[in-house]
Amino acid sequence: MIFRLIVTTVLLASVQLVQAADWQAVEADAKGQTVYFYAWGGSSTINQYIERWAQIAEERHDVKVEHVKVDDISVAIQGIQTAKRVGRSDQGSVDVMWINGENFARMKRDGLMGTPFVADLPSSKAINLDDPTIAADFSVPTDGLEAPWGRAQLVFIYDQSRLSQPPKSMDALLNYAKNNPGRVTYPEPPNFHGTTFLKQVLWETTEQQDWLQKPYVEARFEQVTSPMWAYLDSLHLHLWRKGREFPDSAEVMMDLFADGILDIALSFNPNDASQRILDGRFAPSVRTYIHEMGTVGNTHFLAIPFNADARAGALVWINLLLTPEAQAEKADPSVWGDPTVIDESRLGSEDQKLFRSLNLGPATLSAADRGVPLSEPHATWVEPIERAWKERYFGKAR
Amino acid sequence: MERALFWEGSVNWIERFFVLILILPVIGLLDEAYGRYSGVSWIQGLTRLWSEPALIESLILSVWVASVSLVISLFIARAISAKTLQVNDSQLWRSVLLAIPHSALAIGLLLALSAGGVGWRWISVIFELPLDQQYLFPRDPWGIGMIVSLVIKESAFLIAIAIPITKRLPLRSYQVIARQAGLTQIQCHHQLIWPQAIRLMWPAIFVVFVFGLTNLEVSLILGPDQPQLIGVRLFQLLTDPDALNRQAGALGLLIMLVGLAVVSGVFHRSVRARVKDRLSDAMAFTHGATVLRWALIAAFWLSIVSLLMWSVTMRWSVFEPLPHVSLNALTSLKTLASPFWVSLSIGLATGVIAIVLAVCILEYLVSKGQKRLHWVWWAFLWLPALPMASGLLAWIYFFGGSPGLWPVVLGHTLIALPYVMIVMSDSWFDRDRRHDMFLKQAGLPVGRRILLIWVPRHSRLLVLAFALAFAVSCALYTQTILLGGGRVETLMTELMVTVSGERRLAALTGLANLLLPLIAFALALWVNRLSWSHRAGMQGEGYADFR
Numbered sequence: 001m002i003f004r005l006i007v008t009t010v011l012l013a014s015v016q017l018v019q020a021a022d023w024q025a026v027e028a029d030a031k032g033q034t035v036y037f038y039a040w041g042g043s044s045t046i047n048q049y050i051e052r053w054a055q056i057a058e059e060r061h062d063v064k065v066e067h068v069k070v071d072d073i074s075v076a077i078q079g080i081q082t083a084k085r086v087g088r089s090d091q092g093s094v095d096v097m098w099i100n101g102e103n104f105a106r107m108k109r110d111g112l113m114g115t116p117f118v119a120d121l122p123s124s125k126a127i128n129l130d131d132p133t134i135a136a137d138f139s140v141p142t143d144g145l146e147a148p149w150g151r152a153q154l155v156f157i158y159d160q161s162r163l164s165q166p167p168k169s170m171d172a173l174l175n176y177a178k179n180n181p182g183r184v185t186y187p188e189p190p191n192f193h194g195t196t197f198l199k200q201v202l203w204e205t206t207e208q209q210d211w212l213q214k215p216y217v218e219a220r221f222e223q224v225t226s227p228m229w230a231y232l233d234s235l236h237l238h239l240w241r242k243g244r245e246f247p248d249s250a251e252v253m254m255d256l257f258a259d260g261i262l263d264i265a266l267s268f269n270p271n272d273a274s275q276r277i278l279d280g281r282f283a284p285s286v287r288t289y290i291h292e293m294g295t296v297g298n299t300h301f302l303a304i305p306f307n308a309d310a311r312a313g314a315l316v317w318i319n320l321l322l323t324p325e326a327q328a329e330k331a332d333p334s335v336w337g338d339p340t341v342i343d344e345s346r347l348g349s350e351d352q353k354l355f356r357s358l359n360l361g362p363a364t365l366s367a368a369d370r371g372v373p374l375s376e377p378h379a380t381w382v383e384p385i386e387r388a389w390k391e392r393y394f395g396k397a398r
Numbered sequence: 399m400e401r402a403l404f405w406e407g408s409v410n411w412i413e414r415f416f417v418l419i420l421i422l423p424v425i426g427l428l429d430e431a432y433g434r435y436s437g438v439s440w441i442q443g444l445t446r447l448w449s450e451p452a453l454i455e456s457l458i459l460s461v462w463v464a465s466v467s468l469v470i471s472l473f474i475a476r477a478i479s480a481k482t483l484q485v486n487d488s489q490l491w492r493s494v495l496l497a498i499p500h501s502a503l504a505i506g507l508l509l510a511l512s513a514g515g516v517g518w519r520w521i522s523v524i525f526e527l528p529l530d531q532q533y534l535f536p537r538d539p540w541g542i543g544m545i546v547s548l549v550i551k552e553s554a555f556l557i558a559i560a561i562p563i564t565k566r567l568p569l570r571s572y573q574v575i576a577r578q579a580g581l582t583q584i585q586c587h588h589q590l591i592w593p594q595a596i597r598l599m600w601p602a603i604f605v606v607f608v609f610g611l612t613n614l615e616v617s618l619i620l621g622p623d624q625p626q627l628i629g630v631r632l633f634q635l636l637t638d639p640d641a642l643n644r645q646a647g648a649l650g651l652l653i654m655l656v657g658l659a660v661v662s663g664v665f666h667r668s669v670r671a672r673v674k675d676r677l678s679d680a681m682a683f684t685h686g687a688t689v690l691r692w693a694l695i696a697a698f699w700l701s702i703v704s705l706l707m708w709s710v711t712m713r714w715s716v717f718e719p720l721p722h723v724s725l726n727a728l729t730s731l732k733t734l735a736s737p738f739w740v741s742l743s744i745g746l747a748t749g750v751i752a753i754v755l756a757v758c759i760l761e762y763l764v765s766k767g768q769k770r771l772h773w774v775w776w777a778f779l780w781l782p783a784l785p786m787a788s789g790l791l792a793w794i795y796f797f798g799g800s801p802g803l804w805p806v807v808l809g810h811t812l813i814a815l816p817y818v819m820i821v822m823s824d825s826w827f828d829r830d831r832r833h834d835m836f837l838k839q840a841g842l843p844v845g846r847r848i849l850l851i852w853v854p855r856h857s858r859l860l861v862l863a864f865a866l867a868f869a870v871s872c873a874l875y876t877q878t879i880l881l882g883g884g885r886v887e888t889l890m891t892e893l894m895v896t897v898s899g900e901r902r903l904a905a906l907t908g909l910a911n912l913l914l915p916l917i918a919f920a921l922a923l924w925v926n927r928l929s930w931s932h933r934a935g936m937q938g939e940g941y942a943d944f945r
Contacts, residue, residue: 036885041892042899044730051733068884069895077639079801079883085435085641086795093801093883106639188623191898244539245623249898259514260715280712280724281902387451394452394625 023122026312031062033313038076039098041069042251045275049329049336057320063313068094073103080112080305092307095314098149100300101192105140105379107303114306116144117315123322126351128343133299138379139213146301147318148341150330152268153297153373154196154290155365157254161285163263168292170204170231173264177238183263185239187253188246190386193268198385199296202228203374216380225385229392236393243393258282270370271337274361278334287363290370297373299341328354333361410766412759413774419812420777423789424655430648430792436641443645450635450646452625460628463541463621464610467548470690471606472596474549475556477687479595480587482561495554495698496866497919498912499873501615501893504547505908506701508619509708509901511543514716516704517697522716541627543620550694552606559602562824564595601776604665608658612782615875615890619897628654633784633876651785662780705912708905727902734892734910741872741888741914744803748810748871749864755811756818756863760826761848764834771823778816783876786812791880801883809877814867821863825856858926865922869915889914 037054041047047067054065070076076094083092099107107113118124127148128134134148135141158166167176177184187194203209205227211220236243240262247253250267257265258281267273267288276282302321304314320326324347327340337360344355433440447453510517521527569591576586596603617627625631632654635647707721710728714721787809794805829852837847853860875890882891889911896904 038884041895042903044733044900044903047733048730066885069887069892070884071895071898072637074639075637075879075884078637078644081639081641082791082795088795091800093885103639110639248623251899251901255901256513258713258715260717261513280722280726282713283715390625391451394455 022120026120026315027061029312030310030316033310034064034066035095035310035313035317036066036068036093037096037098037317038068038070038073038094040071040073041067042071042249045279045336053321053326056326057317061316061320063310063316065313065317073097073099077103077107077112080107080307081110083307084110084112089307091309092305093309094305095308095310096317097303097305098300099146099303100298101138101376102379102382104137104142104146104301104303107305108140108143108145112305113145114304114308114311117304117318118142118144118147121147121315121319121322123319126324126342126346127322128346131343133297133373133375134341137301138298138376138382140379142301146303147322148299149302149321150300150338151297151341152300152339153270153370154200154295155267155270155273155288155370156290156295157257157265157267157273157282157286157288157363158263159257159283159286161283162260166264166289168289170201170291174231174235174238176263177235180263181238182240182242184235185241185243185246185253185256185262186266187250188248189389191249193250193253193266194246195382195386196268196296197266198228198232198389199377200291200374201231202377202385203296204291204293205231212377212381213375215378216384218384221384221388225388229388232392254281269338271331271333271339271360271364273363274333275337277363278361282363284362288365290365294371294374296376297370298376324351324354328358331355331360332358333364337361337364410763410768412762413772416774416778420774420781420786422793423781423786424652426789426792426796427648427652427785430645430788431652433645436645438642438645440645440649443642443649446642447635447646447650450631453628453631453650456625456628456631459541459622459625460611463544463548463627464607466541467545467552467610468603468607470545470549471553471556472603474553474687474691474694475560476588476592477691478553478557479560479564479592480584482557482564493919493923494916495551496558497869497915498551499615499869499890499915500547500551500613501619501873501875501890502705502908502911503550503698503701504544504616504619505893505897505904506705506912507543507547507697508897509905509908510697510700510704514714516707517700519716539622539624541622544616544622544627546694546697547616547620548610550698552610553691553694556599556602556606559599560595563598564591567591567594600665601773601780604662605776605779607661607665608780608782611658612654612784614784615894618894629782629784636784636788648788651782651788654782655785658780658782702912705905705909708901709909711902727906730903730906731910734889734907737887737889737892738910738914740886741890744807744810744878744886744888745868745871745914745918747807748814749867751807751811752814752818752867753860753864755815756822757848757853757860759819760822761844761852764826764829765844769827771819771827775816775819778812783813783874787877787880794881801881801885803882803886805881806878806886809881810871810874813874813877814870817870818863818867821866822856822859825859826852829855857929861922861925861929865915865918868918872911872915872918 035057037050039046039050047069050065050067054067057063057065068076076097079093083089118129124147129144133151137146156166167173173184186197189195189198202212202225206212206224207227208220208224211217211224239246240256247256250265253262254265254267254276256262258276269275270288273282273286273288277284277286302318304311304318308314321330322341324342327342328351330336330338331340340355342355344352347355431440431443433443436443509515512518572590573583573586576583576590581589612629614629614633617630621627621630626634628650632647632650635643635650638644638647710723710725711721712724712727790805790809790812791801794801799805833851834847837851842850872888873890875894878886878888878891879894884891889907893904893907893911896907
């Protein structure tokens with residue numbers, strides 16, 4: 001028995017030593033590499049966070065990180081696809097990309113991802129990779145092909161000086177819109193936040209919730225979505241500009257909210273409102289809430305394409321972003337406010353302090369108040385829903 | 399005798415080469431459209447395209463926006479052209495308008511006139527309208543916001559083309575005839591001069607129509623969104639990760655190109671037919687144009703003020719009279735440093751290459767006895783940016799290259815070069831051929847002739863053409879994003895990323911986009927003012943010869 005224990009301990013230690021040696025080799029390979037990191041660039045706070053950690057990557061690991069700011073990550077995916085179809089398996093233009101959902105599902109399906117890497121990252125030990133929201137992305141298994149970077153959950157934003165009792169269900173929202181015409185809207189699908197709003201409506205209206213967790217079946221579409229369309233048809237009549245125009249994005253919607261034109265905004269970042277109060281874009285009286293049945297939540301990830309030119313540098317960069325230091329700073333509303341993917345119970349006491357000392361701000365709901373998020377429908381449902389939305393409402397503006 | 403704006407004779411090897419460059423992108427598109435990458439037939443691609451919701455509506459809306467903005471731009475150009483013949487031409491004002499990128503102006507208008515915008519707040523107070531609502535534009539279903547933005551820029555472009563053409567016409571004889579017929583000066587312009595000018599400037603008119611129909615930047619910022627204009631719809635298809643969608647997008651672009659070819663034929667025929675002015679009261683329309691012009695100037699300044707204000711505004715509720723302003727907002731400026739230097743470098747490289755190429759090509763054309771520019775140069779401006787950039791990218795891959803900085807410079811040069819050729823060609827073709835003969839007889843080699851005589855002689859024009867090429871480069875988005883693979887970050891790509899992001903960052907980026915080409919034009923005008931001031935022979939336009 002003692003012999004077995006010794007053998008097991010020695011074996012485990014050996015594996016760790018081999019992994020450490022492997023990681024040192026990765027770090028050595030990464031020295032001097034330039035990593036092109038494709039990520040959404042529409043927020044100055046996120047851009048500044050990435051820029052700051054890019055400087056740290058250069059100082060600590062001699063890895064230069066170029067933040068390629070994109071409006072839509074699909075442009076980057078197209079470049080990777082083009083490279084694949086012309087048989088270019090190296091020297092790709094994308095090294096790391098910020099991704100989730102249907103884009104990941106499509107890249108995985110088309111073989112555009114590299115080999116699994118997440119378990120090899122030293123920082124991943126502090127992450128519970130078996131957590132269902134991390135092990136699957138929109139119900140598609142991640143299989144170690146993308147590393148979790150942050151968590152998201154839909155929250156609604158209101159100003160308590162203007163609205164004392166926010167509507168905490170889709171039915172209540174419809175009533176509110178009827179009583180306050182033009183004061184509510186949602187971002188236009190296929191914008192990510194607009195589609196998320198549709199998913200929330202779907203969860204709160206459909207009776208076939210279990211079908212949403214399975215891949216899309218055309219024969220089920222009508223039955224699953226018809227209550228959602230009936231709801232939206234009623235809601236649109238009372239929306240801002242009578243539903244003839246929608247904000248381009250959640251950012252534009254938040255501008256309208258900050259201007260006092262809308263009563264309710266939405267965000268996929270529970271700390272977003274606090275962050276905006278801190279930097280002066282929202283009034284101090286702004287707060288967040290979720291619906292009584294919960295709201296849709298997910299995880300966003302970092303992936304390395306199959307043809308990444310600087311794979312070693314990409315691994316070092318992702319590992320750095322998953323360290324407790326980087327994750328705690330990211331979760332700070334005065335920096336970005338994006339919730340961490342780290343399982344704090346796996347951290348040492350010093351690292352735990354980093355998270356416990358965070359002041360999440362006046363508008364952030366506690367994890368207990370947010371509850372367990374509703375899961376995303378399977379990735380294959382997204383395109384048919386967005387397409388049906390377009391077919392139903394496009395061209396009805398005049 | 400009237401002279402054609404462009405030459406229609408046989409094609410020399412340079413022009414054949416540039417025709418080839420024009421055709422190559424289309425072949426690249428054909429490859430995609432035929433289904434090489436999707437693995438399905440073109441009929442399935444067409445079926446996919448046809449199944450796109452409200453695509454025809456997008457097309458009709460785009461034709462409406464392009465046509466209305468063109469008609470209004472022509473209307474204003476006609477009025478200003480008539481005035482210019484009587485009073486001094488305001489080249490400075492026109493240069494400013496030409497230098498500003500379409501998208502920077504569009505973002506300014508968006509921040510001025512959308513709900514909560516600076517202008518909308520003022521309008522609401524003046525007309526006692528509810529502050530928290532928005533009635534018409536931008537992003538309105540009829541594309542009015544976009545039409546306003548296009549008209550401001552395109553009327554300046556058409557005026558810049560119309561004035562030199564008008565001045566080349568035998569104005570004195572027209573005026574004599576007009577006086578004999580009892581027409582006023584304005585009537586003479588509108589009924590005798592302008593129809594002739596229109597006939598000569600149809601390539602430029604077609605450029606305006608094509609840009610209005612297919613542009614991406616202004617459509618994304620100000621265009622309607624339910625549905626979007628056809629350029630945006632096709633761009634979304636063409637950049638979709640799904641190969642079938644991309645095939646549908648390529649087919650859509652090819653269909654649009656065929657459509658544009660047909661429209662170009664109709665344009666050509668209709669303007670060559672005898673143009674008759676049907677306006678019964680020319681003066682009333684001229685006053686209308688003046689009002690319209692001032693309204694557009696007001697909109698322009700409003701957009702500039704909006705950019706400035708939102709750059710430093712943290713928040714501003716419609717119920718508060720003044721914004722919460724903080725200079726902390728300007729900390730985002732440091733994130734624009736890198737795109738600024740990239741824009742500057744690409745702009746300088748594009749300008750230098752375009753000028754060198756244009757001088758060499760023009761010298762060659764002059765030596766071959768060519769008198770006017772071939773339509774090929776205009777055709778570069780007729781080809782929508784999207785198929786051209788997509789097709790070029792396909793060829794860059796085919797030759798083993800990758801998207802990056804140099805493909806972007808190539809893409810920018812291919813657009814800037816025709817502009818430079820159009821601006822410079824008249825002066826080059828109009829020079830006294832006897833001077834060439836004297837220099838040849840003196841045994842001066844061609845290189846020295848260009849460097850010692852012709853370049854200094856045309857230096858003022860070259861400086862302005864360089865500023866124009868620089869401004870064109872600063873304003874290009876589609877070429878930069880596709881040929882740079884997203885890696886090349888210019889102020890323009892930053893602007894397009896921030897349009898749907900933070901308003902403060904978008905305003906700041908818009909302002910930076912506006913300033914860079916403006917500085918280039920200001921420098922060009924300043925250099926021209928200072929240079930050769932002590933040399934009568936270098937005053938341009940044959941000043942010394944005339945004396």
